[in-house]
Amino acid sequence: MTNFIKLFSGIGIVSLIFMSCQDTNTKKITENDTQAPKYVFLFIGDGMGISHVKLTEAYLHSLTQDKPGFEALSFDTLPITGISTTHANNRLITGSAAAGTAISTGYKTNIGRIGKSPDKTEKYESIAYKFQDQGYKIGIVSSVSINHATPAAFYANQDSRKYYYSIGLDLIDSDFDFFGGGGFHKADSLADKNLYALAEKAGYQIYRETINPDTLNVGEKVMLVNPILGSDAEMPYAIDRAHEGGYSLADITKAGIQQLMNDQGFFMMVEGGKIDWASHENDAATIVHEMTDFDLAVQQALNFYLEHPDECLIIVTSDHETGGLSLGNASGGYDTDFAMLKKQRMSYYRSRKISIDKSFDKSMIEDIYGIDDLSDWELSMLALAKHPQDNPDYHMDYGAYHPYLKTCNKILNLRSGVGFTNWDHTAEPVPVYAIGNSQMLFSGSYDNTDIPKKIMEACGFDY
Amino acid sequence: MTNFIKLFSGIGIVSLIFMSCQDTNTKKITENDTQAPKYVFLFIGDGMGISHVKLTEAYLHSLTQDKPGFEALSFDTLPITGISTTHANNRLITGSAAAGTAISTGYKTNIGRIGKSPDKTEKYESIAYKFQDQGYKIGIVSSVSINHATPAAFYANQDSRKYYYSIGLDLIDSDFDFFGGGGFHKADSLADKNLYALAEKAGYQIYRETINPDTLNVGEKVMLVNPILGSDAEMPYAIDRAHEGGYSLADITKAGIQQLMNDQGFFMMVEGGKIDWASHENDAATIVHEMTDFDLAVQQALNFYLEHPDECLIIVTSDHETGGLSLGNASGGYDTDFAMLKKQRMSYYRSRKISIDKSFDKSMIEDIYGIDDLSDWELSMLALAKHPQDNPDYHMDYGAYHPYLKTCNKILNLRSGVGFTNWDHTAEPVPVYAIGNSQMLFSGSYDNTDIPKKIMEACGFDY
Numbered sequence: 023m024t025n026f027i028k029l030f031s032g033i034g035i036v037s038l039i040f041m042s043c044q045d046t047n048t049k050k051i052t053e054n055d056t057q058a059p060k061y062v063f064l065f066i067g068d069g070m071g072i073s074h075v076k077l078t079e080a081y082l083h084s085l086t087q088d089k090p091g092f093e094a095l096s097f098d099t100l101p102i103t104g105i106s107t108t109h110a111n112n113r114l115i116t117g118s119a120a121a122g123t124a125i126s127t128g129y130k131t132n133i134g135r136i137g138k139s140p141d142k143t144e145k146y147e148s149i150a151y152k153f154q155d156q157g158y159k160i161g162i163v164s165s166v167s168i169n170h171a172t173p174a175a176f177y178a179n180q181d182s183r184k185y186y187y188s189i190g191l192d193l194i195d196s197d198f199d200f201f202g203g204g205g206f207h208k209a210d211s212l213a214d215k216n217l218y219a220l221a222e223k224a225g226y227q228i229y230r231e232t233i234n235p236d237t238l239n240v241g242e243k244v245m246l247v248n249p250i251l252g253s254d255a256e257m258p259y260a261i262d263r264a265h266e267g268g269y270s271l272a273d274i275t276k277a278g279i280q281q282l283m284n285d286q287g288f289f290m291m292v293e294g295g296k297i298d299w300a301s302h303e304n305d306a307a308t309i310v311h312e313m314t315d316f317d318l319a320v321q322q323a324l325n326f327y328l329e330h331p332d333e334c335l336i337i338v339t340s341d342h343e344t345g346g347l348s349l350g351n352a353s354g355g356y357d358t359d360f361a362m363l364k365k366q367r368m369s370y371y372r373s374r375k376i377s378i379d380k381s382f383d384k385s386m387i388e389d390i391y392g393i394d395d396l397s398d399w400e401l402s403m404l405a406l407a408k409h410p411q412d413n414p415d416y417h418m419d420y421g422a423y424h425p426y427l428k429t430c431n432k433i434l435n436l437r438s439g440v441g442f443t444n445w446d447h448t449a450e451p452v453p454v455y456a457i458g459n460s461q462m463l464f465s466g467s468y469d470n471t472d473i474p475k476k477i478m479e480a481c482g483f484d485y
Numbered sequence: 486m487t488n489f490i491k492l493f494s495g496i497g498i499v500s501l502i503f504m505s506c507q508d509t510n511t512k513k514i515t516e517n518d519t520q521a522p523k524y525v526f527l528f529i530g531d532g533m534g535i536s537h538v539k540l541t542e543a544y545l546h547s548l549t550q551d552k553p554g555f556e557a558l559s560f561d562t563l564p565i566t567g568i569s570t571t572h573a574n575n576r577l578i579t580g581s582a583a584a585g586t587a588i589s590t591g592y593k594t595n596i597g598r599i600g601k602s603p604d605k606t607e608k609y610e611s612i613a614y615k616f617q618d619q620g621y622k623i624g625i626v627s628s629v630s631i632n633h634a635t636p637a638a639f640y641a642n643q644d645s646r647k648y649y650y651s652i653g654l655d656l657i658d659s660d661f662d663f664f665g666g667g668g669f670h671k672a673d674s675l676a677d678k679n680l681y682a683l684a685e686k687a688g689y690q691i692y693r694e695t696i697n698p699d700t701l702n703v704g705e706k707v708m709l710v711n712p713i714l715g716s717d718a719e720m721p722y723a724i725d726r727a728h729e730g731g732y733s734l735a736d737i738t739k740a741g742i743q744q745l746m747n748d749q750g751f752f753m754m755v756e757g758g759k760i761d762w763a764s765h766e767n768d769a770a771t772i773v774h775e776m777t778d779f780d781l782a783v784q785q786a787l788n789f790y791l792e793h794p795d796e797c798l799i800i801v802t803s804d805h806e807t808g809g810l811s812l813g814n815a816s817g818g819y820d821t822d823f824a825m826l827k828k829q830r831m832s833y834y835r836s837r838k839i840s841i842d843k844s845f846d847k848s849m850i851e852d853i854y855g856i857d858d859l860s861d862w863e864l865s866m867l868a869l870a871k872h873p874q875d876n877p878d879y880h881m882d883y884g885a886y887h888p889y890l891k892t893c894n895k896i897l898n899l900r901s902g903v904g905f906t907n908w909d910h911t912a913e914p915v916p917v918y919a920i921g922n923s924q925m926l927f928s929g930s931y932d933n934t935d936i937p938k939k940i941m942e943a944c945g946f947d948y
Contacts, residue, residue, distance in 0.1 A: 072535060072568060076914050080577060090577035090912075092570050098930045103568050105535060105916065107555050114543060114553035114812070114902075115819045346904045348809030349577070350911035352881045356578045358912060402877050414865050418815045439577075441809045441911070443904025448813035449553075449821060451539050453568065455930075465928050467561045467918075 058482045059335035059459040060287035062153070063323040065097070066125065067316050068118060068172055069298025071343030072453045077306070077360065077440065078313035080349060084361035095317040096324055097338040102461045104454035107469045108342045111140050114449045118298070119183040121341035122175030124470040126150065126291075128478075128485065136171065136189065137179040145179040149474045150198065152483055153289035161200035161278040161288060165271050165315075166295030167207035167255035168245070169193060169217075172341060176291050190217040194224045199288075200281045202246040202274040204295070205230070205255040221245060232268075235277035244281050246274060259296055259369040260315035261308050266372075272318040279326055287333075292319055298447075300369065301344035303423060305431055306440040307366035309347070327458065335458035335480050339473065343450035346443030351436055358439025365392030370431045374424055382408065387430040393437070400433050421445030521945045522798035522922040523750035525616070526786040528560070529588065530779050531581060531635055532761025534806030535916045540769070540823065540903065541776035543812060547824035558780040559787055560801040565924045567917035570932045571805045574603050577912045581761070582646040584804035585638030587933040589613065589754075591941075591948065599634065599652065600642040608642040612937045613661065615946055616752035624663035624741040624751060628734050628778075629758030630670035630718035631708070632656060632680075635804060639754050653680040657687045662751075663744045665709040665737040667758070668693070668718040684708060695731075698740035707744050709737060722759055722832040723778035724771050729835075735781040742789055750796075755782055761910075763832065764807035766886060768894055769903040770829035772810070790921065798921035798943055802936065806913035809906030814899055821902025828855030833894045837887055845871065850893040856900070863896050884908030 067074070079092035086093075110120035111130040123131045123138075127146035131139060137146050150160050164173040169190045171183040178192035186208040193201065194217070206217040222228055228245045229238075238244055248257045250268035258266035275292050282288035294316030300308035320338055327334045350358060368376075373390050380386070384404070388394045396404070406413050410425035420428050422445065435442070454473070456464035460480035468476075478485040530537070542555035549556075573583035574593040586594045586601075590609035594602060600609050613623050627636040632653045634646040641655035649671040656664065657680070669680040685691055691708045692701075701707055711720045713731035721729035738755050745751035757779030763771035783801055790797045813821060831839075836853050843849070847867070851857045859867070869876050873888035883891050885908065898905070917936070919927035923943035931939075941948040 073913055076570070076912070080912060089574070090572040092572070094930070098568075101929050103566060103929050105561075105566050107539070109553040109555070111552070113819060114821050114823075117819075343811075346809075346811030346813055346906070348806075348811070348906040348911045349913055350809055350907045350909065352884065352907050352909075355907070355909045356576060356580075358577050360577075399877060414862060421815065439912075441906025443809070443811040443906055444813045444815050444818070446813065446815075446818045448811045448904070449539070449543060449902075450536055450812055466564050466566050467557070 057332065057459050059480060060333040061326065061330060061335075062158075062287070062289045062477065062481065063334070063336045064125075064289070064291045064477070065294070065316070065320050065323070065336070065338040066172055066291065067294045067297050067313070067338070067340045068166075069301040069342065069344030069447070070294070070313070070316075070340035070452065071347060071448070071450050073347040073349060074297060074301070074309060074313055074343075075453065077347060077349055078310045078317075080358070081310045081360040081363055082314070084359075085364065095313070097317060097320045097455045100336070100338070100455040100457040102456040102464050104456070104464045105451045105467045106339060106454050106473065107451050109449060115447050116342050116449070117447065118171035118341050119175065121470060122172040125339070125341060125473050126175040128471045128474040130471055134182050134184070135180075136174045136183055138181055142181045148176045149477060150176045150196075150289060150291065152478065153481075154198070156481075156483065157286040159200070159282045159284055159286070159288040160196075160198040161202070161282045161290040162198060163200075163202040163271070163274050163278055163291065164293040164295045165203050165257045166293070166299070167204040168201050169207055170204065170256075170295060172293045172295060173291070187212060187215065187217065191220070194221050194226070197243070200244050200246070200278045200290075201226075202278050203248060203271065204257055205247040205251050207255040209255065235273070235280065238277060238281050246277055248274070256296065259300065259308050259312065259371060261311035261366070261369050262372045265368065270318060271315050272322050275319040275322040279322060294319065298344045299371070301347065302445055303370045303431075304345055304421070304428075304435065304442040304445065305370040306435045306438065307363040308369040308371070310363060332459070335460065335477070336456065337464065337473070337477065338455040340452035341470070342447045343452060344447050345445075346448045346450070348441035348443075350439055351441030353436040354439045360438050360440070362434065362438040363440075366390065366434055367392070370423070370427060373427050377427065382426040386427070387433065391430055391434045393433060396433070403429050403433065520795065520922050522943060523796040524789065524793060524798075525621075525750070525752045525940065525944065526797070526799045527588075527752070527754045527940070528757070528779070528783050528786070528799070528801040529635055529754065530757045530760050530776070530801070530803045531629075532764040532805065532807030532910070533757070533776070533779075533803035533915065534810060534911070534913050536810040536812060537760060537764070537772060537776055537806075538916065540810060540812055541773045541780075543821070544773045544823040544826055545777070547822070548827065558776070560780060560783045560918045563799070563801070563918040563920040565919040565927050567919070567927045568914045568930045569802060569917050569936065570914050572912060578910050579805050579912070580910065581634035581804050582638065584933060585635040588802070588804060588936050589638040591934045591937040593934055597645050597647070598643075599637045599646055601644060605644045611639045612940060613639045613659075613752060613754065615941065617661070619944075619946065620749040622663070622745045622747055622749070622751040623659070623661040624665070624745045624753040625661060626663075626665040626734070626737050626741055626754065627756040627758045628666050628720045629756070629762070630667040631664050631710075632670055633667065633719075633758060635756045635758060636754070650678065650680065654683070657684050657689070660706070663707050663709070663741045663753075664689075665741050666711060666734065667720055668710040668714050670718040672718065698736065698743065701740060701744050709740055711737070719759065722763065722771050722775060722834060724774035724829070724832050725835045728831065733781060734778050735785050738782040738785040742785060753786075757782065761807045762834070764810065765908055766833045766894075767808055767884070767891075767898065767905040767908065768833040769898045769901065770826040771832040771834070773826060795922070798923065798940070799919065800927065800936070800940065801918040803915035804933070805910045806915060807910045808908075809911045809913070811904035811906075813902055814904035816899040817902045823901050823903070825897065825901040826903075829853065829897060830855070833886070833890060836890050840890065845889040849890070850896065854893055854897045856896060859896070866892050866896065
């Protein structure tokens, strides 16, 4: 009987046949739907896997409902879903530079490159410039610094994501219409070459104090910088906004839409950049707040869609998963209690910042995570974290983070039912959500390099 | 500026609007595509998350290619993908009985129930009976016992999945046309009530020895039992088939298609049941072999589709994720080497079976997992596993499994780059893949209870 298996074991052949079927089916369906969208939104949740979406939804549901379930994020109700692979040219687990380049240009490249080929000899053109060539206005928004890898991939061509100054110069040269969110990282690392001053000289109106976005001068080139920035020129975590102040990602997105609105159309990329940061820190409560904040930004586009339903294309996706996040862990087994994440009062990042001079004892987990009934096992984990060098699993347990504070955070994660496998990115696929003109192109499984090609196809641009 | 956030913070309202949009869009597209499918396949990879699919693809790719990438499983090339939640009525992390009932009947129920309401008072009707009522032939295939939770959900109504004998009687009463794969679990637990004998008496032709499936008598009711069964009447793991013998899931699926083929149509459910078992055991190499075996079974349906492209609907999904599997872990960070999984010579399950009388030393990890260069850290993990009662993280590290063998297995997982967070199921969403008539119904995010409703809609049945 094993003979007939051999007959059909040519996975490659069957796959090819179905890839052909896919093309045919997609084309047939999109014949009804060939009008190019005038307003194109691309949202990128940095580090956002499918589990990040569902953890947030389970958390939101748990705040108001006793029965298990999920309260859908707005983008998780869009009619089309796809699944995208994310690997880099030289590593299965990608980074934001290579993944950003894949999504912005359609090319695989090596870890760290921004809009350049693996060997650095070739520049890859971002779809943002293709839109600009066609008369669309362009907006780039990120909750991390505006010359960070993901936003940079849409306007810069540099050998390394670390060349913040050169990336900043590429931003200024882009002549794009709106930049919003974080500021320039290492803005003035070279004494007389302050990036803000150079941007202003190039015609950008720069807002660095809190303003009413209705006063933005439509028609000019604008850079709307969050008035509160962290040490890497990033916006504070959403969970800390009450303490830290500043805009939300939705505030910036709404201001950007106002600034970009025009009859020729616009292309806008909005990155929720700190989903990734909180995921690196395996900080589940901070993740769900970042995710909710990201969704509120997407809602600005969805509100716009309702006013322009025949002229929009909205894509929501991610550059890679971070953390190996799961809804469940070996400590809880089949049990979860995500509502417990609400007890956490601030991000791990902020707890680190404000605790520098404090002694590390049990009061910390009570203050920050609301836990006052530690089990013997939890107490033993905290005791070990005070002498982390005695822990043979140091890297597995603490990563590059503060052992004691990280253990406090981990105890809440474990109790609530969140699991993590990694302090870094993973090669998990990421979800794609779509609505609008030619939305059907985004169904199925594909690679992240296909995303800009699909956007170009939807818009009728040559690729 | 925070005012305009308040205006749009009604996530529920926006979601509702887009759910309406979704209905409209879906209907518009499926107007082209209203012919009811005559041949309906539902494949369920038990425990299969999106990461299981991608791990297998990355592994297959790594066997022949140096560059990072994924070799698509055949079902991952289907044109439509969806994302399904899986929670039970009374627990966010579901089990196979409640999830099977959701997929077979469209109703949420409590953990453990088979086709019955949470309070046990109401029977829910499986779609398999709806197909039977419409004159379709019915086939049920599973690699685990045929009265296990997932297959049972398609023909039985019992308060508990543990009522194997009663479930077996429901199978016999179903009058379905083909059962294949595992045998009856606890077939003769009640002396004079042997389920095989009862099935034979009820008209089933039962094959328990190796046969040529071409000799099956088409037209009769058939039960094709794998000639080699484990202690729970399950088929052996694919990775162990060379040692253990027996059919593959594809063999059984092909035989089932032959048996069911007729002009009135058929409905066939095929479960890859041991993806879940290997995931409970956090046994990555065994998972990728089970996944490949499952895909070969799906390919039987895809081959059939190519001969009947206008008359089929093929759905591939899962009942829940198991293991919190990720492509990456904290030990490897950004590095993976999935090709290393090829070194594993047998399942953890088989290693446990054959090692009962052996001493547990380093030779075991060399023999079974091909690792002969243990690091100090790995040696310390193995040393601890010989005295597991000294390990405060006993449950986290070993679950309910053999500490030493499980640690050997874990060392290979960690080296290859696989991560796990749980010995149990998780509440991760699962993927849905579709091709065929009304395939568009399966795009988007939805709940597992929607799957049978979509199948019914595709077939024009009342629900």
